[in-house]
Amino acid sequence: MNRRGLLLPLLGFLILSVGCAAAPPKKDYTVFRAANPRSILVIPVVNNTTNVEAPGLFLSTLSIPVAERGYYVFPVNMVKRVLEDEGLSDPNLVHGADTARLCNLFGADAVLYVSIEAWTAQYMVITTQVTVEFDYVMKDGKTGDTIWKEHKRVVYAPQQQNGGGSPLASLVAAAVQAAITKAAPNYMPLARQANAEVINTPGVGLPAGPHNKEYGKPSDSWK
Amino acid sequence: MSRLRVLLPLIIAASYAAGCAPRTAYLWGDYDSALYAHYANPQDSERYLERLGRIVQKAEVEKDKVPPGLYAEYGYALFEAGRLDEAVTYYRKEREQWEESSVFMEKMIRNTQRLKENRPGPAPGGELPPPAGIPPGAAAAGEAK
Numbered sequence: 001m002n003r004r005g006l007l008l009p010l011l012g013f014l015i016l017s018v019g020c021a022a023a024p025p026k027k028d029y030t031v032f033r034a035a036n037p038r039s040i041l042v043i044p045v046v047n048n049t050t051n052v053e054a055p056g057l058f059l060s061t062l063s064i065p066v067a068e069r070g071y072y073v074f075p076v077n078m079v080k081r082v083l084e085d086e087g088l089s090d091p092n093l094v095h096g097a098d099t100a101r102l103c104n105l106f107g108a109d110a111v112l113y114v115s116i117e118a119w120t121a122q123y124m125v126i127t128t129q130v131t132v133e134f135d136y137v138m139k140d141g142k143t144g145d146t147i148w149k150e151h152k153r154v155v156y157a158p159q160q161q162n163g164g165g166s167p168l169a170s171l172v173a174a175a176v177q178a179a180i181t182k183a184a185p186n187y188m189p190l191a192r193q194a195n196a197e198v199i200n201t202p203g204v205g206l207p208a209g210p211h212n213k214e215y216g217k218p219s220d221s222w223k
Numbered sequence: 224m225s226r227l228r229v230l231l232p233l234i235i236a237a238s239y240a241a242g243c244a245p246r247t248a249y250l251w252g253d254y255d256s257a258l259y260a261h262y263a264n265p266q267d268s269e270r271y272l273e274r275l276g277r278i279v280q281k282a283e284v285e286k287d288k289v290p291p292g293l294y295a296e297y298g299y300a301l302f303e304a305g306r307l308d309e310a311v312t313y314y315r316k317e318r319e320q321w322e323e324s325s326v327f328m329e330k331m332i333r334n335t336q337r338l339k340e341n342r343p344g345p346a347p348g349g350e351l352p353p354p355a356g357i358p359p360g361a362a363a364a365g366e367a368k
Contacts, residue, residue: 038323039323039324053262053263056259056262056263057259057262057263059258059262060255060256060258060259060262061255061259063254063255063290063291063292064247064251064254064255064290067248067249067290067291067292068247068248068249070248071291072291072292072321072323072324073291073292074291074292074295074324074327075292075293075295075296075299075317076258076292076296077258077261077296077299078292078295078296078298078299081299081303082331106326106327107323107324107325107326107327108323108327109323188259211248211291212248
């Protein structure tokens with residue numbers, strides 16, 4: 001009786017934690033595999049928020065994770081400037097342009113369309129909650145079809161760590177943290193985290209590209 | 224769920240510290256922060272050029288660790304500074320390292336060379352005045368396609 005009293009909550013906790021860790025449903029990569037892109041054109045991001053700095057900041061975080069996954073990524077700033085010279089200085093225009101035409105212009109296999117859906121800092125009494133949310137869509141340069149897409153929202157609120165220290169000490173710590181965040185909310189780590197999770201999560205992320213050792217191998221578990 | 228949210232970054236941080244997180248395939252240096260500093264302050268193009276140059280220099284120590292797009296990005300910054308010959312040099316490096324870039328790089332090399340022919344006056348800082356007899360609009364034509 002006593003043992004069961006101990007076991008039940010344990011079991012319950014186990015089930016709960018399994019539920020938490022369960023992988024999201026696997027994507028179907030048939031279309032992606034058929035397109036088999038080597039090179040990816042990352043175009044300027046569409047900004048659906050009121051933060052004017054967000055697009056430039058976020059654009060700068062995209063090349064590294066995509067390239068590290070094994071794809072050739074076109075130089076984002078150069079691409080942005082060349083598009084401007086072509087009369088496409090508004091990201092909305094670039095996103096509305098024909099995918100095949102864009103790919104022809106640069107010799108790219110696929111285009112990564114990203115939009116920023118949230119980029120906010122919500123100030124509370126002693127902490128600041130920072131939220132970012134993005135939409136990622138990759139389209140094939142030959143067919144214009146969507147070959148991969150993902151959505152990500154990441155929220156960060158500094159946690160008050162009460163374990164150990166006195167309540168006063170942790171209150172002070174939280175106040176210090178809030179002051180720092182209030183002065184200049186730092187979105188970059190959150191943006192990088194969102195990208196990393198979206199691109200690298202098995203079953204939903206990008207399969208390894210041709211420059212990755214895992215490319216086409218069975219060990220690339222999510223093809 | 225909130226426990227997971229606290230734990231996950233911790234685990235990631237710990238695995239980085241332990242050195243078991245996969246190292247990056249390329250030497251990026253501070254490429255991303257150089258880019259966003261440039262977006263935040265576009266007038267500061269000299270500093271941007273200088274930072275990119277340093278990243279290239281460091282990455283080039285190991286040839287196969289130069290990130291995709293880096294040579295081209297640096298080449299374009301040189302181009303914007305009016306250093307057209309050097310720009311072409313780096314476009315060529317990009318093309319050599321990454322065959323995927325060849326269509327784009329060849330276009331840029333052609334455009335840059337055409338621009339140079341049409342504007343033989345050396346890049347900013349040169350002493351030769353542009354020779355007479357250049358048809359008006361020639362430079363502009365060079366810029367198109």
